[in-house]
Amino acid sequence: xKEVEQNSGPLSVPEGAIASLxxxxxDRGSQSFFWYRQYSGKSPELIMSIYSNGDKEDGRFTAQLxxxxxxxxxxxxxxxxxxxxxxxxxxxxxxxxxFGQGTELSVKP
Amino acid sequence: SAVxxxxxxxxxxxxxxxxxxxxxxxxxxxxxxxxxxxxxxSLTLIATANQGSEATYESGFVIDKFPISRxxxxxxxxxxxxxxxEDSSIYLCSVAGSASTEAFFGQGTxxxxx
Numbered sequence: 001x002k003e004v005e006q007n008s009g010p011l012s013v014p015e016g017a018i019a020s021l022x023x024x025x026x027d028r029g030s031q032s033f034f035w036y037r038q039y040s041g042k043s044p045e046l047i048m049s050i051y052s053n054g055d056k057e058d059g060r061f062t063a064q065l066x067x068x069x070x071x072x073x074x075x076x077x078x079x080x081x082x083x084x085x086x087x088x089x090x091x092x093x094x095x096x097x098x099f100g101q102g103t104e105l106s107v108k109p
Numbered sequence: 110s111a112v113x114x115x116x117x118x119x120x121x122x123x124x125x126x127x128x129x130x131x132x133x134x135x136x137x138x139x140x141x142x143x144x145x146x147x148x149x150x151s152l153t154l155i156a157t158a159n160q161g162s163e164a165t166y167e168s169g170f171v172i173d174k175f176p177i178s179r180x181x182x183x184x185x186x187x188x189x190x191x192x193x194x195e196d197s198s199i200y201l202c203s204v205a206g207s208a209s210t211e212a213f214f215g216q217g218t219x220x221x222x223x
Contacts, residue, residue, distance in 0.1 A: 032209045043214040095208030099152040
């Protein structure tokens with residue numbers, strides 16, 4: 001079983017829609033969770049961090065964490081073509097970030 | 110967040126040679142990591158660079174192949190030794206303020222081995 005799992009996609013949504021990205025993890029002891037955005041040919045860029053159960057909102061982005069279900073998600077509201085990228089879920093396990101395989105998001109104008 | 114400078118940004122190397130990648134941070138950081146991202150793949154942790162001591166390597170990575178130095182809290186190097194085409198990848202330096210906080214990445218080194 002992979003430690004951090006994401007649907008690889010591609011996920012295609014129309015401009016203005018909500019994009020929903022999901023991630024599950026195997027280590028119940030994990031306490032820190034992150035979403036990174038990676039444009040093609042660029043390095044990962046941190047967009048959200050979440051440490052407690054529930055929702056955390058930052059602009060058009062909402063991260064959701066459910067530790068009991070070992071599930072973390074990212075919602076992108078009012079999706080824009082500039083949001084087209086690969087989104088990487090990362091879980092801190094023992095002081096190290098373990099990444100999922102990433103979900104490719106395509107926002108169509 | 111810290112400014113992370115990684116160089117070279119890209120290189121094309123002959124098989125059998127070695128390449129050293131440098132990572133310089135503009136402030137002292139507790140944690141420094143080296144990742145590899147193979148074409149079309151996600152990030153795989155190579156090792157944690159420990160200041161003043163030997164790096165901690167992940168399963169599948171060994172010191173002879175990927176020697177790492179970290180002489181102080183702002184600088185680290187990763188060497189890719191005796192390269193083969195399978196080492197063609199993007200290598201990324203990452204820093205974090207503590208073991209539980211978010212990590213930030215340098216711009217990466219795109220390595221092609223021919």
